[in-house]
Amino acid sequence: MKVNIVGAGVAGLSLAWQLVQQGVEVEMFERGTRVGEKACSWFAGGMLAPWCEAENAEPVVLEYGKESLAWWQNALGEGFVDAKGTLVFAQQRDKKELKRFARRTQAYEVVGHDVISSLEPDLASQYQEALFFKDEAHLDPRKALIRLTEVVQALGVKINFEQEIEPEDLLPEKVVDCRGYNAAKTVQSLRPVKGEMLLVKTNEISLSRPVRLLHPRIPLYVVPRDDQHFMIGATMIENGHGHQFSVRSMLELLGSAYALHSSFAEAEIIEMGVDLRPAFIDNLPRVERDNNIWRINGLYRHGYLLAPYMAKLAADSIFSDTHEIEKLADFKIKEDRV
Ligand SMILES: Cc1cc2nc3c(=O)[nH]c(=O)nc-3n(C[C@H](O)[C@H](O)[C@H](O)COP(=O)(O)OP(=O)(O)OC[C@H]3O[C@@H](n4cnc5c(N)ncnc54)[C@H](O)[C@@H]3O)c2cc1C
Incomplete structure (x- = not known):
């Protein structure tokens, strides 16, 4: 199976890593000349702080954000995640x-x-x-993006820099739109x-x-x-x-x-x-699907915290070819029912 990803910010790179782990051929398209040059992800604090973020975020941010600490340690290897609270x-x-x-x-x-x-x-x-x-941690987002780029490239992901394209241009192949706020022309609720x-x-x-x-x-x-x-x-x-x-x-x-x-x-x-x-309006990220285009967006202030979980959701949907994708916005309702 081949999957194209447009955008090499934290969302696109996390998804690339997730997909290559499962043996998928991945090709990426990034408008910048290098990773981070035109990405919001370059400016992040890099705090993996789900408990602090819970102060004014939905409970789902804590629940899935907790998982990101181990994900980053696993994806980047030793020496990138500082777990000092x-x-x-x-x-x-x-x-x-x-x-x-x-x-x-x-x-x-x-x-x-x-x-x-x-x-x-x-x-x-x-x-x-x-x-x-x-239990909280942090990473340097710039080092993390560069490292993740090297890791996925070593695993066979082809990254085409200086390629500004529309996801629709890559149809009928499978494509995931990870353009961050630059996708607002298409994703009007951003x-x-x-x-x-x-x-x-x-x-x-x-x-x-x-x-x-x-x-x-x-x-x-x-x-x-x-x-x-x-x-x-x-x-x-x-x-x-x-x-x-x-x-x-x-x-x-x-x-x-x-x-x-x-x-x-x-x-x-x-x-x-x-x-x-x-x-998005609820400050929660979404994975959406429209036939052969998937979109990961709305990471708000939780790019490093939630990109790993969103990458898993998108990868599962691509693999199982399902349109039924978990909505983080539903999490609270489920929790209330327990
Ligand atoms: C000041 C600041 C502090 C932050 N602190 C934190 C923090 O501590 N922890 C945290 O988890 N989050 C933090 N965030 C939020 C986090 O940075 C964002 O949620 C995250 O970067 C969004 O990632 P993304 O991959 O969706 O978008 P981006 O990082 O913007 O990536 C999109 C990529 O797509 C490329 N692209 C766009 N259009 C095209 C096209 N047509 N063709 C090809 N390529 C294209 C862009 O060049 C870019 O590389 C912070 C954000 C800011 C601004």
Whole structure:
């Protein structure tokens, strides 16, 4: 069996990996000159944080997101997934935010100064209390995309770069549309949720794991990367178009990073990144089928968390040639019935 995939972002590459495991011949078409160049997936924080995300996501995100940790470890091999958990803080004046977050999540430990000192010594002087989600993990999305590309190519997947095509052009062969927000011309119910992120570098602070700072208006996360780089993210701007970074977003992100720890004041700004998260009305991703075209889209802010599960759903439907594909939106109804 041969399957074509249009788009080599996290959705397309996850599906390619899933299909080659099952012996399928896969050919990919990507408009960029290299992986990530034109992909929203390049700008992600890379947090595999299903328990934290459950704060404002449907229960299905937690249920299927949990499975992604093992999927990424298996697909990328050793050294790509850092399973050190997440620490969630609030400033003294926002203490009730920490309580609210705790009420809406599970699988955390309330930790005090001693544990904070052992986990993140540089934050210990500033915070007396935090929530520690020890089972969460993170990866560097850029390294992960490059690695996954190498892995699938080694397994025989042909990737054609600089090929901007419409999925319909590949019919009557089987084709999966993984174009992210660029599919909005065809998938009209998609909406863009603009995200802005910063990459900064400083030797003034070290972190070992993603850290979230709660705030009623401007929640922030900082994810450590190699070589004292830190990803600071991310804005969530509904129906935000364009790829410009606004002054307001810059002020808010940098202000929050400075509030997390004043040493970010001395950091060098290495990169400002902007892209559009593809989202449906319920913020849940979908696998849809229209004869020989399948579509994986709507990964919203859960690209790395849910692409593995969506890849499995799409691969199962392609294999069994079924139009009956699980809808994540139904999950809550099923759960309510239990
Ligand atoms: C600032 C920010 C932070 C985020 N943080 C996280 C996070 O911490 N964890 C998480 O899980 N998610 C996060 N996300 C969300 C995540 O990035 C998205 O959900 C995910 O990238 C969507 O993946 P995708 O493969 O559907 O789309 P994309 O990554 O956009 O991939 C689509 C690919 O298709 C290609 N393409 C498009 N049209 C064509 C065409 N006609 N022909 C050929 N190729 C085409 C594009 O060039 C691109 O490579 C974040 C997003 C942003 C913006």
